[in-house]
Amino acid sequence: MIVWSQTIPPAPAASDEAAQTVPFPASDGAKGGEEGKGERASPSLPPSPVSTSPAAKSVSPSATSARERDDVYNPAPHQNPVVAALQEEGLYLPGLGAGKHSLICPWAQEHGSDDPGPAIYTEPTTMRPIGKFFCPYPHTERVQIDRLLERLGIEAAHARCKPSIRLVSGEMLRVLDAAERSLLRLDTFYQSGGVIVTVNATAKGDAAVSLVNDNVLTKALARVADWEKFDGRSKEWKPSDPPTQIVRQLLNAQTYDHLPVLDGVARQPYFRKADDTLVAEPGYDAQSKVYAVFDREAFVVSDVSxxxxxxxxxxxxxxxxxxxxxxxxxxxxxxxxxxxxxxxxxxxxxxxxxxxxxxxxxxxxxxxxxxxxxxxxxxxxxxxxxxxxxxxxxxxxxxxxxxxxxxxxxxxxxxxxxxxxxxxxxxxxxxxxxxxxxxxxxxxxxxxxxxxxxxxxxxxxxxxxxxxxxxxxxxxxxxxxxxxxxxxxxxxxxxxxxxxxxxxxxxxxxxxxxxxxxxxxxxxxxxxxxxxxxxxxxxxxxxxxxxxxxxxxxSDPDAESLARFMEAWRLAFGSKPMTLRKVVDRAERDNGALLDAMMELPFVERGAINRNKLGWYLKRNANRIVDGLHFQREDNSERTAWSVQTIGDSYSGVSVGNASSARTEAPIDPREPVMINGEIY
Known part of the structure; x- marks a missing residue:
């Protein structure tokens, strides 16, 4: 735990009004969606805390507001319809959790005096798409989940607790929007830097961030939603897989309206950059857009004296x-x-x-x-x-x-x-x-x-x-x-x-x-x-x-090396403009101070002078004054030529001596990266 000092306030809690905007996570007694996942919190709000008590008696178990539903997207029910129906009939028993619920068997009259105990309803999973029903009494062989749904008056499609997405012709943008919204049910999907990523905790308590590819996204979309396409022959909507076109469009969208933005991952309490508040709660923080994974009890700051x-x-x-x-x-x-x-x-x-x-x-x-x-x-x-x-x-x-x-x-x-x-x-x-x-x-x-x-x-x-x-x-x-x-x-x-x-x-x-x-x-x-x-x-x-x-x-060793190069150049050529070919030929022929100075510089590769990189090096350091000397680019009928000038000479870009004769080319900042023969330095 973190014990707060009076001078370092804790992160402000979301308002009650904001916290109720999106019902995620749903309570244990009324979880919606596969493996008990409801609609995820909006990216603009931190997740609401998880309740450990069963939900109160619900309204229609499959109800969603008319505003949420349309001809393309039908959201998942806010409450698990099976759990809600069991509560309405007084059959729900508290306890268990982790996607399992105790209940009084609807066929308890068959148990007689030898009642073996409560039955168990397990929420839908990938391999059990409508859930599972188990009663310890021997009649379980003929009383399966389909009989329980029939007894409660719940259609199998509603028992899946998934949103449905219909591939309506001409509505690709709305289908893409529905697909993105459905991913919110998986609290591992985020957008980061124009791509979709997942965040998962590792066995060592760290967080692993992975770039989502088409295979991962296809499986995720199939898992979180029921896809339907219209069958012209039967004139009915039939089950479908997420279309490849939708998967690729969503992957390449670069901007997303619903997925939370992930700017960073924290492995311990951290300071929000915006207000310097220490965030001591793990999970996703919408204000800082940081996902944190740590045990809050392991970090204790009790005194800040x-x-x-x-x-x-x-x-x-x-x-x-x-x-x-x-x-x-x-x-x-x-x-x-x-x-x-x-x-x-x-x-x-x-x-x-x-x-x-x-x-x-x-x-x-x-x-x-x-x-x-x-x-x-x-x-x-x-x-x-x-x-x-x-x-x-x-x-x-x-x-x-x-x-x-x-x-x-x-x-x-x-x-x-x-x-x-x-x-x-x-x-x-x-x-x-x-x-x-x-x-x-x-x-x-x-x-x-x-x-x-x-x-x-x-x-x-x-x-x-x-x-x-x-x-x-x-x-x-x-x-x-x-x-x-x-x-x-x-x-x-x-x-x-x-x-x-x-x-x-x-x-x-x-x-x-x-x-x-x-x-x-x-x-x-x-x-x-x-x-x-x-x-x-x-x-x-x-x-x-x-x-x-x-x-x-x-110490700036760059400047020292540049100074030695200019001094050796000045000693060899004075202030006379020289082409790079002549400079390199002279240095290699004389094998003296000029070559020694050049061999220390970044345009040397495997012991040889790269003339292209030498040109970029001079361009980058043009007009940079070191020890009273600077390189100056000169006009030449053959090709570009360079000279070493002193401060008293005509200096490009600076009003020194005759300002009217100074060239207007701005000097290049030597601290900025520059491209040299395809490589950035």
Whole structure:
């Protein structure tokens, strides 16, 4: 349970008027639909709580309002007609549940004095479409469900407790609307990023999100509704299967009127982004559009005082006491990673975390295994870091569509390369791309905790401002022999709720204290993360956990490499415009400073200079001033030429010297992704 502090109010409950809009879930005594599922709550409202008492005496068991019914769609009855009829006749007995109901056998007079006890009615299932009736008295062999329905005056079609959809010619849009409405009866179907997905709980208490295909959707539509088509010969409506055309149209619709929107999945209590309220109830929250799966009793935040926050911080620091960090800032960054993982579903954006060391066996993977349970109970999605931009686009989109708690690049064999998709997934709340093997685009949320481990691995170029590095430095030449007597990973996995609650305590205590802010450099794109994770640690006296990120940005190895390239170019050619062919030929012929400078840059592939990528690199860095030099594009009768100019020379796009001679081409922002020979950097 969560014990609320006065400064952090609980989520507001839906009004009584709103809660009664859609009768889902129905009470145990009057459940409608297959396996006891009634009409699902509207996407604009949270689900109503489940009642454990039988329904009151009902009106006509199969009644639906005239406004709800039409010639295409006839909704399922609001109450199970069999249960309602048993209640009307005084035959219903309380108890049981889970789709089963006790009743007085309507043929009890045949039992005589040796009454074996109550009979049982089981609600419809896939294999028993009209339900099942069982009486312990021997007459069960001749008294089956059809006799019970006849005795209660209920037609078999009504006993199925399903809506019906008629394939009326010329009414495809209304049929599609009816099909979508019928899916609301399955509380696992949602819309997300223009596609239909399902959310299901796993055995480990996690949530699995899956993209729905035509086979899954066909079975679901057949399960939740009775489909009918008109038979011209008999002039009657006959049973049918969901048409392939309707299935495909619904899959490819991209916009949906009834399915709830799924923006994220939470594995523990989380903060609504809109009002920063802590949501402590599992299930779908319509306001935040987040589906949460967790045991509310496992997460306890009973005190949000500063003292409680310091105790919580001490407990988290005990977990990492046996790790050998390069500095106290690295230790603080590890604590920051724990807090980030715990609240990642509440943040619009967050940096990735890079756990690096100089030698194998330093505890990188073990520290990663300690951090990831703060994000969720399941295993992280372990992936290899992409080697090309195309691979990054495909693999990352597929990963994000599954809404995992953690994406882990374990044992990285390359630096954090700035592929466009990975850049965007760390600094944009959503990414949009084409689905592999499908001719459509989808949008995926990026609220996932991203982490990587590797020896001497670091973020390069544009990734420098997107990744926090945690450096381990064991004081031994053979770190593989290190052991962790406290077994911190086992401790967190065994009592995940307690340690996540400690992280939440630190955040809530900082909020309750008035959100005090330490004067530190701002980090572009990660303002909310800085507020909810970085500032609470600074408030408690920890070093800035973003120190490594700030140092990476300030060092800017991109600028240093560019400066060396321009200096070598200027030394070789002065300010004379040169074509790329001549530059490359000169560099390869002389094999001197110019070639050395060029070999450090991203247009080199397998030891050779790619001239197309060199052109894109120059275009991207045109007019960017480093150490008083900048590249300038020049007119040339043969082809495009480039020169290196100093600040005092004519500078494109800036009023330097003779403004009238300056070109109007705007400089390209070096932080933005750029396409180079089909790959995004």
């Amino acid at each position: 500063e003292a409680a926050a310091r105790d919580a911080l001490g407990a988290l620091k005990d977990l990492i006491s046996e790790f050998h960090f390069a500095s106290e800032c690295d230790r603080s960054a590890a604590l920051c990673a724990m807090l980030t993982a715990a609240v990642r579903s509440s943040l619009p954006l967050a940096p990735a975390f890079n756990i690096s060391a100089s030698t194998p066996g330093s505890g990188k993977s073990y520290l990663g295994a300690l951090i990831t349970p703060f994000a969720g109970p399941g295993e992280p999605l372990n992936m290899s870091y992409p080697t090309t931009a195309k691979e990054a686009s495909k693999s990352m989109l597929a990963a994000l569509l599954g809404k995992p708690a953690v994406i882990s690049f374990d044992d990285m064999q390359t630096d954090w390369l700035p592929f466009g998709m990975i850049n965007r997934m760390l600094t944009s709340e959503t990414v949009t791309d084409r689905v592999l093997g499908v001719s459509r685009t989808v949008t995926a949320a990026t609220n996932v905790f991203v982490m990587g481990t590797g020896n001497n691995v670091s973020p390069v170029r544009d990734m420098s401002r997107r990744v926090v590095t945690i450096q381990l430095r064991p004081p031994t030449g053979s770190p593989a022999t290190l052991s962790y007597a406290g077994r911190p990973v086992d401790a967190v996995r065994a009592n995940r709720g307690r340690f996540v609650s400690l992280a939440l305590t630190i955040v809530q205590a900082w909020q309750a204290a008035g959100r005090p802010r330490t004067d530190v450099p701002d980090i572009a794109s990660f303002g909310a993360w800085s507020d909810k994770v970085r500032q609470p640690l600074l408030w408690l006296g920890e070093p800035d956990p973003a120190t490594s990120l700030i140092q990476q940005v300030r």
